[in-house]
Amino acid sequence: MGKPRSRPVNRRDFITKGAAAGVAATAMAGLGATVPDAEAQTPRQWDLEADVVVIGSGATGLPAAIRARDKGASVIVVEANYDVGGHGILSGGSLPLGGGTSWQKQHGIEDSPDQVFRDLTDWSVVLPHGIADYRYNDREVQRAFADNCAATFEFLIANGIVVRPPAFDSGSVGLSALRMSAPVLEGVNVPSPMSPGGGRGAANIRPLEASARAKGVRFLLNYHMDRIHRESPTAGRVLGLEASYKPRFLPGSTTRMESYRSEGNIDLRKPTVNVRARRAVIIASGGSSSNVNFRRIFDPRLTEEHQVGGEPYSFQDASGELAAMSIGASLWGTANAFERRRVIMKRNVVGAQYTYTQWGPNSPLFPFTRARGLNIGIPGWQHVISVNQVGKRFCDETHGELPDGTGYGLIENYVPGSVRNTKAKPHANADGVKQETPLYVHAALAMNEGSMPPDYAAGPVWVIFDAAAAARRKWNVEPPNVDLDQGYFFVADTLEELARQVTRNKYQKVPMPPANLAATVARYNSFVDLGRDEDFDKPTPRYKIDTPPFYAAWGTPVCHDTVTGLRINGRCQVLDLRGQVIPGLYCGGESAGGSNQHGWGRCSCQGYISGGNAAEDVATTSR
Amino acid sequence: MAASPPRSLGHAVTIGVRPAVPAAVDAGAALTVRLFVACRSGCDLRGRIVRLVAPDGAVTVHELTGHVDGTTVTDEICVHTPHAAGVSTWGLVFPGHAAGRVTHDAAAVAMDVDVRPHDTSVVVWDVPSPVPVGTPFTVKVGVRCATLCRLTGHAVEVRADGVTVGRGTLGALPWPDTRGLHWAEVPVVAPATPGLAHWAGIFTGVNATPDHRASQAPFTFRVEPPPAHRVALTVTVRDTGAPLGGADVRVGVYRAVTDAAGQADVPVPAGSYDVVVETDGFAGHLPGLDVHGDVSVTVAAVRTPTEAEEHEALERYEASQWG
Known part of the structure; x- marks a missing residue:
């Protein structure tokens, strides 16, 4: 084991650095961070060490680990979960990477790093609701993305990912060229431990994982990173990290959950370990969507009732951001957090706690999720109403989501940087899905009579329908589709009884007045008679909600992406509040700020960038 | 001592x-x-x-x-x-x-x-709408006691502006799939003047033992003049001219479904109507159809994304799910 570096703290250090650390510590404590005091920056003993230590094994962490290993560094990946993949293994896995990839060339698509850079910083692309898609991206970060985009793609292919047609595009990867390709893992319904949520993200994660293990990357699973060690609280190099043992058990089981593969796993069960990073630590912990306090920095409306995509497999708990901020790191690019579909989403899946991924009984995580969720589809909204926690409608239920970002083909006659783009707002995404002025989510998050201080949270959204709707749409309203036991789906003979029941849900903090729900439905039914919705202009409301029994299904919007985080430079080095590099600390993906893109593109590319630079890190504080 | x-x-x-x-x-x-x-x-x-x-x-x-x-x-x-x-x-x-x-x-x-007293709540369903003026019809009125008392034999009423216009007696068996919603079929007659009728299903609780609170459920239906004319609709696919069967058609608030030949007859009163055709993957619209006698019209429906296509598009980047 390596011997930790340490030095005494003198009075001057204490005043200039310790005082700053105290301020940071106070701020972090409110966010649930473990904050070291000034004299406890370095541990007395390192338990493990490697040249590069990567926090997280998802869409950023695995590429970072492999890239660093390719560059000759020894690598340890510290992962809080029982298996690799993070949020990335649950994703659709599409790879929005361009700039002249072999895949683009194969399909005759012209692209270049300059084109990518220009696209992803284009001020003139405006979404249907007036929000600019690329305007607030950090230019240095986008330049680095553009320059490494194609290389990242080839790197992923070289490490086992297979992509095949169809090609498609969307999601804020620029309008000049088709850039989105889809991975293939033969047979989507792969064995459940390989893909705990059933998603195509496994087609990226599992090949990368196999490659990483084959190349000698070591994995410390079941350990949650709690702090990053730096020479002193806000100065000096990053030395390593501290992690705590957090094994996972299925409900009712005493057997620890185990990873799909084990080659390269470090078998440790100590309560706390210190891992030395001889060259660098890379934060790839996946963002902050699971940390209610932290995500509310960017949108105070996102209170606890909003569940999170990725959970309960992966928890994006802001641990990387908090640990970095505790040693002086800055946040960056917060404007990107607003008005994006994937930050807060309306879901067509209702009646279960976790509705981003549909966790069926074949999933190893089903004992946690308890229900698959009822997918009512887009047309289903014509057959239901949505009510807030006090039983009142708030919007046209058929109303669309926040826009998903722009991509190739969305603006006719697109000319990069042209003011005319601002007048040609895209009205549909590349798949033909209509993108309306988004109201539903904002209305769902609005304060109502049940909103209580200090947060004035909107509370749950309940999707209300009747037996006739279930019969018309052939909805199976029985478990395992719906979660009756834990209060995410209710059945009642009358609307009044239904309103009384929903208080069994733990996020329903106020009673839903039975008279409210009955009056809301009676009024809506009168709109069906009239053929028009006099409250919210739902297009020709067609179906009364009147045939018993009645149903209330959990339909509260879901948090997903994190699109703001730590300030990084083009090398993915983390910068402090003064704009100075924190030596030996890197970050990429959803924990990093400066990029608005969803998904694997920026994650894998910044993993590639950070892994390469971390492996060759030398002590420098200049940008 | x-x-x-x-x-x-x-x-x-x-x-x-x-x-x-x-x-x-x-x-x-x-x-x-x-x-x-x-x-x-x-x-x-x-x-x-x-x-x-x-x-x-x-x-x-x-x-x-x-x-x-x-x-x-x-x-x-x-x-x-x-x-x-x-x-x-x-x-x-x-x-x-x-x-x-x-x-x-x-x-x-x-x-x-x-x-x-026990809380009760009322449901009214199977209410036809629109209903021609003065036409007899029935509605179902169900009552549920919060503590699941068996309310068989108790009376329910339908009232219009506080005046009882229909009566029924709750039956022995609860409505299917309910825990204790006893119900009655109540015959009523539509008002003599067109408009949106606001009525209510009533449970008075009178004579219920133990004591039950009264409750009511307001409901609405549309009252229209008698449908004196017939709109004979033929729905075709615009691009091919083929008949479109199984499509929902609405002539104003009057509804029908096309047969295999793409045809539907819709009785309506005289008036001006928007004709709307909808089915999975197709939509058609004929605004401002004036009806002063029997009329035959053809609506050419255009292709729209099917439910499956829309769903697939939305889910495209997201996880394909376990079944």
Whole structure:
């Protein structure tokens, strides 16, 4: 084991650095961070060490680990979960990477790093609701993305990912060229431990994982990173990290959950370990969507009732951001957090706690999720109403989501940087899905009579329908589709009884007045008679909600992406509040700020960038 | 040394009910409780009795049979609250006794309980709309007691502006898939003038035992003049001219479904109507169709994304799910 570096703290250090650390510590404590005091920056003993230590094994962490290993560094990946993949293994896995990839060339698509850079910083692309898609991206970060985009793609292919047609595009990867390709893992319904949520993200994660293990990357699973060690609280190099043992058990089981593969796993069960990073630590912990306090920095409306995509497999708990901020790191690019579909989403899946991924009984995580969720589809909204926690409608239920970002083909006659783009707002995404002025989510998050201080949270959204709707749409309203036991789906003979029941849900903090729900439905039914919705202009409301029994299904919007985080430079080095590099600390993906893109593109590319630079890190504080 | 003569010790006791009876309970509810007597000195009072005086004056006598932690209790007894709502008073009497040197004082306590009528709620469904003026039709009216009382045989009404326009009697079996929604088919007659009718299904609770609260459910339906004319619709696929069967068609608020030949007859009153055609993957619209006699029209439906296509598009970047 390596011997930790340490030095005494003198009075001057204490005043200039310790005082700053105290301020940071106070701020972090409110966010649930473990904050070291000034004299406890370095541990007395390192338990493990490697040249590069990567926090997280998802869409950023695995590429970072492999890239660093390719560059000759020894690598340890510290992962809080029982298996690799993070949020990335649950994703659709599409790879929005361009700039002249072999895949683009194969399909005759012209692209270049300059084109990518220009696209992803284009001020003139405006979404249907007036929000600019690329305007607030950090230019240095986008330049680095553009320059490494194609290389990242080839790197992923070289490490086992297979992509095949169809090609498609969307999601804020620029309008000049088709850039989105889809991975293939033969047979989507792969064995459940390989893909705990059933998603195509496994087609990226599992090949990368196999490659990483084959190349000698070591994995410390079941350990949650709690702090990053730096020479002193806000100065000096990053030395390593501290992690705590957090094994996972299925409900009712005493057997620890185990990873799909084990080659390269470090078998440790100590309560706390210190891992030395001889060259660098890379934060790839996946963002902050699971940390209610932290995500509310960017949108105070996102209170606890909003569940999170990725959970309960992966928890994006802001641990990387908090640990970095505790040693002086800055946040960056917060404007990107607003008005994006994937930050807060309306879901067509209702009646279960976790509705981003549909966790069926074949999933190893089903004992946690308890229900698959009822997918009512887009047309289903014509057959239901949505009510807030006090039983009142708030919007046209058929109303669309926040826009998903722009991509190739969305603006006719697109000319990069042209003011005319601002007048040609895209009205549909590349798949033909209509993108309306988004109201539903904002209305769902609005304060109502049940909103209580200090947060004035909107509370749950309940999707209300009747037996006739279930019969018309052939909805199976029985478990395992719906979660009756834990209060995410209710059945009642009358609307009044239904309103009384929903208080069994733990996020329903106020009673839903039975008279409210009955009056809301009676009024809506009168709109069906009239053929028009006099409250919210739902297009020709067609179906009364009147045939018993009645149903209330959990339909509260879901948090997903994190699109703001730590300030990084083009090398993915983390910068402090003064704009100075924190030596030996890197970050990429959803924990990093400066990029608005969803998904694997920026994650894998910044993993590639950070892994390469971390492996060759030398002590420098200049940008 | 001579002993002092024995002195009578009048132990004070407290009496009551465990668990404590809530301040408000449902009419006719069965409560399982124990009566207790607690002596300050912790005396064991097993074999003594306690009298329970019901609100109607009936007295029952209960023996104290158990002694735990200084308190002596009866076996569990079942107490029924009155059927009539209101404040009811229960009495509890410990007659006291003298046994050797120890006496226990008598004690009595009165307990007021707020007896509530049962909550009920009403549902009205299978209401046709639109309905031609003056036409007889039926609606279903169901009543649910919050405590699942069997309300078979009780009356329900339909009222228009407070005036009863229909009556029914709740049947023996609850509506399918409900826990206790007893229902009746109620015949009514549509108003004589067109418009949006605002009626209500009513459960008065009268004669229900125990007491039940009245409840109501407002409902609406549209009243139209008699459909004197016929709109003969033919729906085709615009690009191919092929008939489009199984499509929902709406002529104003009048609805029908096309047959295999893409045809539907829709009876309507004279007027001007928007014709809307919808089915999965197709949509058509014919605005402002004036109907002053029988009329035949063709609507060419255009291709729209199917439900499956829209769903697939939205889910494209997201996880394909476990079945």
